[in-house]
Structures are given as structure tokens and as C-alpha cells.
Amino acid sequence: MYQGFEPREIYDRYEKINELLHRAAVTAEPLELPLVRLKLVRIGFLGIFPNQTYSWHEHPYYELTTVREGRASYFSEELSFSCDAGNRFFTATPPMTPHQLKFGPERVVLFAVNFEMEPRNPVGEQLIRLTPELLRERNSRLVPRERLWTLYSLLNSPEQTECGQVELTALYTRLFFGELLFELLPELFADRLPGRRHPHFDFEHDRINAIKAFIDHDINVRDCLPIEREFGMSERHLNRLFKAATGWSIGQYRIQRKLHVAKTLLRGSRNSIHEISQSLRFGSISQFSAFFRRYCGCSPREYRIGTAVGGEARENLPEE
Structure with a gap:
């Protein structure tokens, strides 16, 4: 050196x-x-x-x-x-x-x-x-x-x-x-993200990435109204466009992103499972555990300590 x-x-x-x-x-x-x-x-x-x-x-x-x-x-x-x-x-x-x-x-x-x-x-x-x-x-x-x-x-x-x-x-x-x-x-x-807006919806060139960016901006939003207002289309039409390009519905993509964040926090942070469930806006640890087990095949605790390996979320996403 x-x-x-x-x-x-x-x-x-x-x-x-x-x-x-x-x-x-x-x-x-x-x-x-x-x-x-x-x-x-x-x-x-x-x-x-x-x-x-x-x-x-x-x-x-x-x-x-x-x-x-x-x-x-x-x-x-x-x-x-x-x-x-x-x-x-x-x-x-x-x-x-x-x-x-x-x-x-x-x-x-x-x-x-x-x-x-x-x-x-x-x-x-x-x-x-x-x-x-x-x-x-x-x-x-x-x-x-x-x-x-x-x-x-x-x-x-x-x-x-x-x-x-x-x-x-x-x-x-x-x-x-x-x-x-x-x-x-x-x-x-800061205690929040920088004041920047998700990418503008470009119908011809970048519509799919714009939808992804909108969802990533707040993965906890469940109501379809914000995304309909942003892009000026019905949820049904946006879903058809999104699924044709990605193979996933918007709801499935949102679940996949939420699982990714949950896994990252479980393996890469010191936050308690209770804190993680709250940050992802679950009503209780039991709701978070049921969600995680449904899509990953193991509990959050098992995933954190490495006694089980979560499956790919895409394999277990529900049909819509």
C-alpha cells in the first residue's frame, strides 16, 4: 500500500x-x-x-x-x-x-x-x-x-x-x-426522497418503464386511481399494455417489487421484522408473515437467518 x-x-x-x-x-x-x-x-x-x-x-x-x-x-x-x-x-x-x-x-x-x-x-x-x-x-x-x-x-x-x-x-x-x-x-x-417526479409517461417510446417507475415510487399504494390519473387511461387498458410487454400484470409487478424490498431489508438491514412489516404498511407481523410465506415459501424469520431460501416471486404470483 x-x-x-x-x-x-x-x-x-x-x-x-x-x-x-x-x-x-x-x-x-x-x-x-x-x-x-x-x-x-x-x-x-x-x-x-x-x-x-x-x-x-x-x-x-x-x-x-x-x-x-x-x-x-x-x-x-x-x-x-x-x-x-x-x-x-x-x-x-x-x-x-x-x-x-x-x-x-x-x-x-x-x-x-x-x-x-x-x-x-x-x-x-x-x-x-x-x-x-x-x-x-x-x-x-x-x-x-x-x-x-x-x-x-x-x-x-x-x-x-x-x-x-x-x-x-x-x-x-x-x-x-x-x-x-x-x-x-x-x-x-433527509427523511424523504429528493423532490423529483417519476419519469414522464411517453406513450410511444417509454410507457412500460414509466409505469414501473411510478410503481417503484411508492410500492405500498394499492389504489388504482393514482396510476389511472397519472397516465390518463383505465387500469384495464394499462394492465393490457403492461402484461403484453412484461408478462406480468401491474398488480403482480407491484407484489414482486414489494417482495424484493422485503428480502433486501431482511438480509441487508438490522431492522426488526416488526419494523419491516410496518414500513411496508402491513397491519401486523402475522399479515406480513402470511404474505411472505405465500410467495416465498418460508417465513420472514427463516429467510433472514438462512434456514430457508425464498423462491422467485414470479413463480408464485397469483393469476389476475
């Missing part, structure tokens, strides 16, 4: 900083936000020898990087740009996004923050799906304010390295991580 740090005193300094930051990341409690939970995976400095290339790769977590020394070029399938220490912005890469880094003729030092997100409720799952789109809208380049850079300087101050204060580093790290996410993605700290 430290191979690009030369001479030896620079290597030693960054090695000590990274050791402190690693211990801080390991012990850090997740940030519990209204819709999502943010877990710091890794934070630290990376030294790279001149003229190196990190070939195309991807990883299962979000990555935020900034250049501390030298110059780097970033490439993804959608964009490319160069950055150096004077740019003062973070490059944001969503999970499982292929990207490549190329470095200049001088030594380069990167600062990287890796984190994971998990939903706390169905709206949180929608927000997680939306986050890559938010990053694309900002061209994967996020510019924080001065306060964030002040906290950043505290993370690698010589005094901190010499003292080796784990508790102080942990405090700075938590403050920095929270401030970084608040500056770069304030939507994560």
Missing part, C-alpha cells in the same frame, strides 16, 4: 497515519440516518509510483478519492477527466462501476474513503438506487466547502502522527466522514 512513498521518512509518516486511520475505521460505528445506514469500510492515503496505471476494475462499495500530491486521470465508461492537488474536489465512484486511473510522471498520493450503504426502510432502498444517478448528475466530481478541508488537514497533521492518539483520530475520522457525506450527498441525510 505504501510502495510509492519515498524517501523513507515520508513512507514512515504515511504508514503511521494509515495505521491510525485503519484502526479508526475498524472501530467506527455506522452513521444511522433516517433512511440509510452508512458504514465506513476503509480510509487512508495511497502512494503511487510515477507513470503507473490502475487498469479497469470495480469494487462492491462507494469510493471517494482526492489527489493530495501529483496528478491523476480518471476514466469510466461515461466520462474522463484529470485532477491534481490544486483542484480540491472528490471523485465519486458507485459500487460495481468499472473505472481506470492513470498517473503522471511525478509521485502521486491519493486519499481514499470507501463506504457501504444499507437501507433502513423501503424509501431507503429507493434512495440507494437513486444515489448513482445523483452522482452522474454531478459528473462524479464533488466539491466540498472549506470546513471539510479543515477536517481533512487534521487527519494527517504531524502532531497527530507523533502522538499516535487513536481516540483523537477516531473522533476526527467520524467527524470527517459525516461532514464529507453531508457536503457531497446531502440527500442521504
Whole structure:
């Protein structure tokens, strides 16, 4: 990790900083936000020898990087740009996004923050799906304010390295991580989705995706009137169009999406089964359990602890 740090005193300094930051990341409690939970995976400095290339790769977590020394070029399938220490912005890469880094003729030092997100409720799952789109809208380049850079300087101050204060580093790290996410993605700290409307219904070109987006916007709506009002057609006609394109009725698709959210929360969150049933607007745990068992062949508890594997919802959806 430290191979690009030369001479030896620079290597030693960054090695000590990274050791402190690693211990801080390991012990850090997740940030519990209204819709999502943010877990710091890794934070630290990376030294790279001149003229190196990190070939195309991807990883299962979000990555935020900034250049501390030298110059780097970033490439993804959608964009490319160069950055150096004077740019003062973070490059944001969503999970499982292929990207490549190329470095200049001088030594380069990167600062990287890796984190994971998990939903706390169905709206949180929608927000997680939306986050890559938010990053694309900002061209994967996020510019924080001065306060964030002040906290950043505290993370690698010589005094901190010499003292080796784990508790102080942990405090700075938590403050920095929270401030970084608040500056770069304030939507994560809200208690509702950003104020954006589902895609416009384009009858000729995108009608099926528009119907899906409308349902995904709130999977708990059972009344057919909202979707009829939105698209100006009867439920019967919309169902005929949707089923011809997907093989599912609108009702079956809504059940499938609700099952997907339930499974995600059961396996990917710490919410109790009671909390999950409430967020999905079931009247009781018994109603949620009956719904889940009907379509997945096991109870929510069995699915969570892995003693049974739920079947594909599509196989058990009712005929309409």
C-alpha cells in the first residue's frame, strides 16, 4: 500500500497515519440516518509510483478519492477527466462501476474513503438506487466547502502522527466522514426522497418503464386511481399494455417489487421484522408473515437467518 512513498521518512509518516486511520475505521460505528445506514469500510492515503496505471476494475462499495500530491486521470465508461492537488474536489465512484486511473510522471498520493450503504426502510432502498444517478448528475466530481478541508488537514497533521492518539483520530475520522457525506450527498441525510417526479409517461417510446417507475415510487399504494390519473387511461387498458410487454400484470409487478424490498431489508438491514412489516404498511407481523410465506415459501424469520431460501416471486404470483 505504501510502495510509492519515498524517501523513507515520508513512507514512515504515511504508514503511521494509515495505521491510525485503519484502526479508526475498524472501530467506527455506522452513521444511522433516517433512511440509510452508512458504514465506513476503509480510509487512508495511497502512494503511487510515477507513470503507473490502475487498469479497469470495480469494487462492491462507494469510493471517494482526492489527489493530495501529483496528478491523476480518471476514466469510466461515461466520462474522463484529470485532477491534481490544486483542484480540491472528490471523485465519486458507485459500487460495481468499472473505472481506470492513470498517473503522471511525478509521485502521486491519493486519499481514499470507501463506504457501504444499507437501507433502513423501503424509501431507503429507493434512495440507494437513486444515489448513482445523483452522482452522474454531478459528473462524479464533488466539491466540498472549506470546513471539510479543515477536517481533512487534521487527519494527517504531524502532531497527530507523533502522538499516535487513536481516540483523537477516531473522533476526527467520524467527524470527517459525516461532514464529507453531508457536503457531497446531502440527500442521504433527509427523511424523504429528493423532490423529483417519476419519469414522464411517453406513450410511444417509454410507457412500460414509466409505469414501473411510478410503481417503484411508492410500492405500498394499492389504489388504482393514482396510476389511472397519472397516465390518463383505465387500469384495464394499462394492465393490457403492461402484461403484453412484461408478462406480468401491474398488480403482480407491484407484489414482486414489494417482495424484493422485503428480502433486501431482511438480509441487508438490522431492522426488526416488526419494523419491516410496518414500513411496508402491513397491519401486523402475522399479515406480513402470511404474505411472505405465500410467495416465498418460508417465513420472514427463516429467510433472514438462512434456514430457508425464498423462491422467485414470479413463480408464485397469483393469476389476475
